[in-house]
Each structure stands twice: as structure tokens, then as C-alpha cells.
Amino acid sequence: MKKAIFWFRQDLRVYDNTWFIDIISRYDEVLPIFILDEKIIWNFGWLSDKKFGFIREALEYLDKKIFELSSNSLRVFYWDPEEIIPKLMTDLNIDTLWANKSYSLYWTKRDINLSEKLDNIWKNFVLYKDYLLVEPFEVEQRKVFTPFYKIWQKKIWDTKELKPTKFKQVNFDYNKKASDFIDIKKHPYFTMDFGIDRFQKHIRSDYNEFRNDLDKDWTSKLSPYLRFWIFSIRQIYNKAKNINSHFVQELAWREFWQHINYYFPETKTIEFQERKRHIKWSKDSYLFEKWCNWETWYPIVDAAMKQLLETNWMHGRARMIVASFLTKDLLIDWRMWESFFKRHLLDYDENVNFWNWQWSASVWADPKPLRIFNPSLQSEKFDPKWVFIKKYIPSLKDENIKDIHNPEKGNLKYSRIIVKHSEAQKIARLVYKWELELKNKIS
Numbered sequence: 001m002k003k004a005i006f007w008f009r010q011d012l013r014v015y016d017n018t019w020f021i022d023i024i025s026r027y028d029e030v031l032p033i034f035i036l037d038e039k040i041i042w043n044f045g046w047l048s049d050k051k052f053g054f055i056r057e058a059l060e061y062l063d064k065k066i067f068e069l070s071s072n073s074l075r076v077f078y079w080d081p082e083e084i085i086p087k088l089m090t091d092l093n094i095d096t097l098w099a100n101k102s103y104s105l106y107w108t109k110r111d112i113n114l115s116e117k118l119d120n121i122w123k124n125f126v127l128y129k130d131y132l133l134v135e136p137f138e139v140e141q142r143k144v145f146t147p148f149y150k151i152w153q154k155k156i157w158d159t160k161e162l163k164p165t166k167f168k169q170v171n172f173d174y175n176k177k178a179s180d181f182i183d184i185k186k187h188p189y190f191t192m193d194f195g196i197d198r199f200q201k202h203i204r205s206d207y208n209e210f211r212n213d214l215d216k217d218w219t220s221k222l223s224p225y226l227r228f229w230i231f232s233i234r235q236i237y238n239k240a241k242n243i244n245s246h247f248v249q250e251l252a253w254r255e256f257w258q259h260i261n262y263y264f265p266e267t268k269t270i271e272f273q274e275r276k277r278h279i280k281w282s283k284d285s286y287l288f289e290k291w292c293n294w295e296t297w298y299p300i301v302d303a304a305m306k307q308l309l310e311t312n313w314m315h316g317r318a319r320m321i322v323a324s325f326l327t328k329d330l331l332i333d334w335r336m337w338e339s340f341f342k343r344h345l346l347d348y349d350e351n352v353n354f355w356n357w358q359w360s361a362s363v364w365a366d367p368k369p370l371r372i373f374n375p376s377l378q379s380e381k382f383d384p385k386w387v388f389i390k391k392y393i394p395s396l397k398d399e400n401i402k403d404i405h406n407p408e409k410g411n412l413k414y415s416r417i418i419v420k421h422s423e424a425q426k427i428a429r430l431v432y433k434w435e436l437e438l439k440n441k442i443s
């Protein structure tokens, strides 16, 4: 009798779940499990956080699908996988554990530890690709996106979507479900119905024309669903490739950062460009708190931060604006954002986040030297009628539009800007330039 465990991790779906579908057809009995890993929860927030409503609904959706296929449930655990899994495999006499591969540091380390533990008791742990269209090492090392993109496109060869079949579960008397651990039933914005609607209707043919506009709902908002693999990357790619090539390019960016992380893991938390490592970032916790609590008094920056706190998601253009403000106007260490984003962002992906931060802080190997976003110009261009700002800071509804776009010059009733952009950007230029000159002198 061939028995296996399939460990659902971030891949909360049965449709086109490569290795789940593969093993249910090859093994006599399979036990589908999910573990709420205490250490990940700790980093991610508390179980009472609304973000966990997303996970509970996704798990319940997955449970329903598994029940349709096997007349039994997804078994949900809470604790440390390195303890739970070896015990389960020994107790139930199961030889092999299967899962789809993850790429973040904690997951990779945990997989190595678990693999060693299982090895010691003569059990196997098999991991394979599912999250990406192209494995990071399938493209030769590239530091620049465009050459990576050209090769990446050629490496995509099999995007067939797989359908799951009926299977038999391992006999096991344990029936805990997501609702035994998570009280919040669903996320207030990112529900499963919302995700299906976004997937069906919001990968647009004119995506690139308006994707930067904050006053329009033009991007897909699929990032939380990609983070938890509610849809497979092949499903999204197959749909997008017939609709809009710019959208496919965004999917390639998602894979590019995993590629960079694979080839340069040691530079994830230090500036990629060596000559930028001399910048003395500020650790000013007062200014950092102001930025986190949407109190910079630059309406476009504050509205973006409010969007994050309210919805656990932020528009891509808004991410660039707040990141530029933090690293250039406030000169605050870009690594300080990491823990804040981890806590609030539903689509948080360690590799994508870290590298996008390096890009925003102009310390990444980007041919463009220094990119400083002017919050007033960004506001005028991407939210001209302050639709976005008003949505997240309704108290501004009676203010003058010009003042909202340019709080430095304007006369906002509430304004107490924490820094003057006109001066801050000059200082930032000096700091970036001076640090470079200093480095040149030293070397």
C-alpha cells in the first residue's frame, strides 16, 4: 500500500496544483494537511488580524474541494511542522512527504531542517516547482530585467493546466479545521469571490494605459491570490498572454526577483551596489512612525499608507511613492519597512519585497542613477481629482485641490508637513552624491 502526505503550504488550491494532482494519481492513499506554523504567524501578525480571515476562507474553500474529491477533509494543524510531520509519518506509517517548492529564506531553511529530520527516520521529503513558470536557475544569471525577460520568455514551455481526480485519504481520526484556530471568517476586501471576479474580468487589454492611475481601479489586484497560489501562475499566464503583453511582463518581474535572490542571496539585505553601502541611513523612529501612521501630511503618501492599513494591500504606484518618500525625503533605512510590510501586506513576498525596496531606494543595480519622486507631481499626475486621496482621507474633502497636491506651498487647514520635499530632495542628492564621492576617494 503506497501512502503519502501532501503538505499544502502557500498553494491553497487543488486545480492545477502540479504535485498534488500528480501524487493523488500515483499513491493508493494520500493525507492532505495544512499547518499554521507558529513562527510564520508571529512574523505575519496575530491570528486575530483581519489578514487571517483571508487564509481561513481560502482554507475552507480548499477543504470543500478536497471533500468533493475524497469525501474527507483537509486536516489543519497549528504548531511547528518540524515536530508535527515526523510524528505523523511515523504514527501513520507513511514514507513520503510531498510539497510544492517555496523560495523565501525561512521556508528554504525549514525545508532543509525537516528534510534532515526525515532522513534520520528513513522518510523522504520531495519538493518541486509550481509557484513559478521558470525556475530561477533555468535562466543564466542576469542583473538587468530586459535581457532576463528575453530569455525567460523562451524558457516557458509547458503551461498545460491540470485537473484533479478523485482520491482516497489515509485513515486518520483527526478533524480540526481552519475555523478551530482562526475566528475571522473572511477578509473584508480580499474574499474568494472578489478574487474570482478579478481573475475573470480584471486582466485588461488596456492594462498599461491606466495601470499607474491611482484614481482608477485598473490593476488586477491579484497579488494576494498569487501569494497564496489561489490561482496557479499558469492559469494567470495563459489568460494574460492572449490579452496584454505588459501584464505578462509584470509576471516576469515577479520571477526576476526570485532569479536575483537565487544568484545573489547575500545581497538581499545589504545594498546591491557596493558603492551605495556607505550611505548612512537614518533610523529616526519618530519620523518612521509618522510615515507608518499616515502622518507625513503629504496627502498622497498618507492616503497610500492608509490604504495599506485598511485593506492590507497598496497600489503599485503608491508603493513607489511611499518608498521614495521614506528613503529619499526622510533618508530612512529601507530595511525598516520590511517588518512593517510583513505585518500588513497580504501579498507580502520576502524576495519580491526586499528587491523592490532596493529598486526604490536606488541601491539596486539599476542603470538609472537616482530616482526621487516629487509627491506633489505624483499626486497631480496620478490622482488629479484626488479621488484616491479623498477615499482614504475623507477629512480632506473640503480642502482646495491645489493645496492637497502641494501641501508645502498650499494652505491646508490641517497641514504640519514633517519635511519639506523641496529641501529634502536636495539633501538626498547630496547624501547619495557625497557618499559616492567618499567611496571614490577611499578606493
Ligand code: FAD
Pocket: 211, 219, 220, 221, 222, 223, 224, 226, 227, 250, 251, 253, 254, 255, 257, 314, 315, 316, 317, 319, 320, 323, 345, 347, 348, 349, 350, 352, 353, 354, 356, 357, 360
Ligand atoms: P498588477 O499590476 O495587476 O500586476 C500583476 C501581477 O504582476 C501582480 O499581482 C504581481 O504578482 C506582479 N507584479 C507587478 N508588479 C511587480 C513588481 N514590481 N515586482 C514583482 N512582481 C510584480 N509585490 C508582491 O507581490 N509582494 C510584495 O511584497 C511586494 N512588495 C513591493 C514593495 C515595493 C517597495 C514596491 C515598489 C513594489 C512591491 N511589490 C510587491 C510589487 C507590486 O507593487 C505589486 O505586485 C502590485 O502592486 C500588486 O498589485 P496587482 O496585483 O494589482 O498588480
